[in-house]
Amino acid sequence: MKLQLALDLVNIPEAIELVKEVEEYIDIVEIGTPIINLEGLKAVKAIKDEFPHLEVLADMKVIDAAAYEVSNAAKNGADLVTILAQADNPTIKAAVEEAKKQGKQIVVDMISVKDVQTRAKELDELGADYIAVHTGLDMQAEGQDSFEDLRSIKSVVKNAKTAIAGGIKLENLPGVIEAQPDLIIVGGGIAGQENKKEAAAKIRQLMNEGVNL
Numbered sequence: 001m002k003l004q005l006a007l008d009l010v011n012i013p014e015a016i017e018l019v020k021e022v023e024e025y026i027d028i029v030e031i032g033t034p035i036i037n038l039e040g041l042k043a044v045k046a047i048k049d050e051f052p053h054l055e056v057l058a059d060m061k062v063i064d065a066a067a068y069e070v071s072n073a074a075k076n077g078a079d080l081v082t083i084l085a086q087a088d089n090p091t092i093k094a095a096v097e098e099a100k101k102q103g104k105q106i107v108v109d110m111i112s113v114k115d116v117q118t119r120a121k122e123l124d125e126l127g128a129d130y131i132a133v134h135t136g137l138d139m140q141a142e143g144q145d146s147f148e149d150l151r152s153i154k155s156v157v158k159n160a161k162t163a164i165a166g167g168i169k170l171e172n173l174p175g176v177i178e179a180q181p182d183l184i185i186v187g188g189g190i191a192g193q194e195n196k197k198e199a200a201a202k203i204r205q206l207m208n209e210g211v212n213l
């Protein structure tokens with residue numbers, strides 16, 4: 001089970017400082033959509049240059065022109081790129097093909113998908129590397145989460161790895177670990193904590209140990 005740190009509400013220098021604090025506990029650094037919108041793909045490059053031993057995910061949430069977008073992300077050092085589950089199937093296929101060509105991986109983000117089981121089954125057949133259930137920041141504020149969705153997709157996905165994002169922190173981590181996703185994505189649960197290193201260390205420890213707190 002891998003741990004991905006999602007960096008959203010910071011600029012490049014702040015992102016580098018944050019990753020330095022917690023790098024020993026994480027597997028993947030996500031350059032979140034807000035950073036990419038603010039700084040561009042140079043944020044992905046800056047983190048990959050600084051931390052070549054970590055995987056870097058470009059949270060581009062691609063919806064069209066997938067081969068071009070994935071290829072640009074790869075050129076800038078991304079190991080993984082996100083595409084939205086609502087993208088048309090030819091777009092998903094193009095993303096998967098381009099990623100394969102470049103030796104990279106595609107994470108399909110299920111944010112806002114209503115029938116997660118049906119779409120997850122299709123995405124699995126389309127060759128997604130990861131299928132990620134996700135409650136975005138705005139819907140978290142409405143009290144939603146993706147815990148049930150994770151269980152739901154795990155029962156139909158055969159080839160892809162599964163991931164979960166959205167409001168995961170130490171307090172709700174046991175329930176997530178119990179559902180056994182391949183990847184746990186944590187943003188505010190680390191980046192928003194006063195002691196980021198301690199939060200990351202505790203999350204990692206719990207993941208390594210299993211469920212019982």
Ligand SMILES: O=C([C@H](O)CO)[C@H](O)[C@H](O)COP(=O)(O)O
Binds near residue numbers: 033136187
């Ligand atoms: O993808 C994300 C969101 O849509 C903003 O781009 C976040 O990275 C993801 O939700 C994880 O962050 P937290 O919910 O703060 O853990």
